[in-house]
Amino acid sequence: MLELEGLTRRFGAMTAVDCVSLAIGPGEMVGVIGRSGAGKSTLLRMINRLTDPSEGRIRWNGREVTALRGRALRQWRGQCAMVFQQFNLVPRLDVLTNVLVGRLSHVPSWRALLRLWSEEERAIALSALEQFDMGALAPQQAGSLSGGQQQRVAIARALVQEPAIILADEPVASLDPRNTQLVMDALAEINRRYGITVLVNLHSLDLARRYCDRLVGLTAGRLVFDGPPEALTDAVARRLYGLEAAEVVGAVPALADA
Known part of the structure; x- marks a missing residue:
């Protein structure tokens, strides 16, 4: 809890x-929704302790x-994985090594620095990539991939941390509709298959309603909505988004049926 x-x-x-x-x-x-500047990113960064309350x-x-401080805080960040809008991969490193970075909390620091990964660790990372149809791209440089592919690599990296929680901060903000669906499907699959708690910041109400069991709405940093998607009425949307409400409802009409 x-x-x-x-x-x-x-x-x-x-x-x-x-x-x-x-x-x-x-x-x-859980989908965290609200207009830009509502406090969504700051909320997730506080949970991970990248920002202190x-x-x-x-x-x-x-x-x-x-x-938590020191080693205990590092352990918490291992349990509480972050997926960022801008992927936070190392472009010049291959995809598999980027995913293996997620194992840092499970191996001695010296071994990680020297990239002395065991065959078991490599197998774990490759298995995570294959779950998202990315296994064939393991030897490629991360910087050569499309935005949607890079985000799926970032999700695979989060998965190999073996976290209890994944915090995804606007993970589809810069993606086209097809890659948006692939990334959201990946997060939903992790949630369903492994029972990992997922908190995802989303701008689109349609995406939030489609993928999340529960929505939390922020306005000017304050919690103004907490409930199931069906309780998110147009009136609530207008309260959350003001004049932007018409724009964020129906922002991703091209998504195919699951």
């Missing part, structure tokens, strides 16, 4: 996340995450 209690983050005079309290159960796939607490199965 992931619990957020009064979570707040200020940057000077600006409050990016304002007293958010949530409880997210194991195995949920100004106030409030984060707990995982009763453990106080906000108090």
